[in-house]
Amino acid sequence: MSDQNPVPEKFLKPYNPQAIEGSIYSAWKESGYFNPDNLPNERTESFCIIMPPPNANGSLHAGHALFVTLEDIMVRFARMRGKKALWLPGADHAGFETQVVYEKKLEKEGRSRFQMTREELYKEIWDFTQENKSFMEGQLEQLGASCDWSRMLFTLDDRVIKTVYDTFKQLADDDLVYRGARIVNWCPKHQTSLSNLETNAEERTDKFYYLKYGPFTIGTARPETKFGDKYVVMHPDDERYKEYKHGDTFELEWINGPITATVVKDEAIDMEFGTGVMTITPWHDSTDFEIAERHGLDYEQIIDERGRLLPIAGEFEGMKILEARDKIIEKLEGKGLLEKIDENYTHTVMTCYKCSNLIEPQVRKQWFIKMMPLAEPAIEAIGKDKVRIITPQHKKVALHFLNNIQDWNISRQIAWGIPIPAKICTKCDAGFVDVEDTVTKCADCGGTVEKDPDTFDTWFSSGQWPFITLGYPEGNDFKTYYPTSVMETGHDILFFWVARMVMLGLYRTGEVPFKDVYLHGLVRDAKGAKMSKSKGNVISPLEVSEQYGTDALRMGLVVGNTPGTDLNLDPQKVSAYKKFANKLWNVARFVLTETTDFEFGTEVAFASEDEEIMRKIDELSKELTDDMEQYRFHLASEKIYHYVWHELADKIIEDSKPVLQGDDERKKRSRQATLYTLLTTSLKILHPFMPFVTEEIWQSLPQKDADMLIVAPWPTQ
């Protein structure tokens, strides 16, 4: 046997991912092919994915590994199919999230953000994120992300801020921005307001107190808010209280002495609940706030931003609400105003999604965006599949959200974020949008103005990410790649991010930001439990990648993972795909060993059984292409796995042994050519899923149609 195509020695040992992944990634990077401007051959059709920018505040977790895998599969597939394929990476400053992470770090060091100036804090968090950002880029590389690093963008880069300001100004000019005293979700620990989406509803069992309030009995779970209550509210149709008229006043003895109360009739009252009568605390309760707004009632702050009682509480001033509660009840009991206590009252309370502390609603002046005018075009786009959410259940959920959308509070009282370009009057508290920084005095009262100290909700800028990253309005990338092909992200941020990108994208550019939406689920542990540090079941994708190889990790994340549903990451499953990588390695070894004497470039007379074998892989390729176009990666990956192992290796190779060792030269040559084609085709269709091992094998092929597999033509091209 002549040896014109020698088999590289590396094939004599089992496949070792750790030894080759780094150098393969470097080779791709140096090739420049991650940047679509450098791709070979003329490419007319463009393809673009904007990466959901990972938060620059820690390591990548399993969810990141999943999105990298899915998006990398899509972009590699598009690249091989001859498209101008761009995957644009980013890093997110992640406002509140990062500030919370940093505060914890400060806490560990025995420091606190409240002892620092905003500037000091900002500077420190900036350095912290920059460090994390480069760390994170290395981790994305480890996972094989074939994204275009030359277009990398950070969410606090100047270009981002400029575009965000332009959008804010346009919204203001269109009368879609207002500053209003509204009740907001206030977290006393984090000292900021939060959007509704940033709170959790938690069921709790608390005491429910029945208190004598003049001639009435009122029920409350929060006696500490009742100091200023001077309105007593009941349903207009409640027969029990028909003798009391709206506007009646009466004197009564209350916590800290006699007060005058006024009767209010409002339909918000549930006659079945408690006694059907309640007093209201408009400053600290959203229902109460709305009742007060409807009737033009007074409201007064009882609890400060730290969760302590204000002077109105008299002797209780300065106490934390929970400490005060029992003492207040004691006093009420002493005065004979406590009627009874229901010990097993269950209700839902709002908690901060980060610290789980009780949300203390507060009335504050905040910037809001009117959402209905923005939501309407988005409802149409999603309803008519101009933005096609490929999982029908999420389409329904998104439409439901948009149809019931409420105005969006975009003010955050934190340092880490994009400052709101606005001025506030120091005298009358009026607010003015001021992107050009030209407002010097109050237009209402002539008073002096100061910069608004608040920052934007981070999702306000993130919501503009697709068109910002592509350089709207003038950038060439915007013209080439917008609307982008697909947005792939976690279903948990459908409202936070996806819906807002659709609304703001349509608002700003008049076009949808992406044509398709692929939502993946939560990555859970092997048994389906949610990963958490406290449970100790967190699986680090980077460790898994080091142990089994990135290709195996990727297969473990994608095989059987139906779009939109949660996925269990099982190291045993990943281990199985490590074996598969080795299987492929040995298939390559076999084929290369058996074709050392094959003369490439000469005519082959194929035997009919070989034509049949090749027809089958062509069929498979077509089927896979269809699956991939329809985002059925979970099926495509499994089919390739099955083909390579149980068809190519178990059957075709086994059946080939006698042919290759036989003395029919024509048949042998035909089979050699066939096996070689099966190998190259398998490498191609497997490459989006297992990029490293396939590229490593490709580099050792004596005959190929592209220097690198990453740009090799897809079999059906």
Next chain:
RNA sequence: GGGCGUUUAGCUCAGUUGGCUAGAGCAACUCGUUUACACCGAGUAGGCCGGGGGUUCGAGUCCCUCAACGCCCACCA
């Protein structure tokens, strides 16, 4: 209180528009040191596809209903 989803082999899950004699990985069992691979091969066992009803020549797949579990949204003091 609304909405969405899940229920298929011991475990974790696939099963795309109804054609399935229901699959995969892991686990289990039997055999096998055949020069691609022991990170292996050949084979075996294991499921009234949550319950009930319906549509259909045909249902894991469509419709109704019940049950269990899960998720999301929501201002009951």
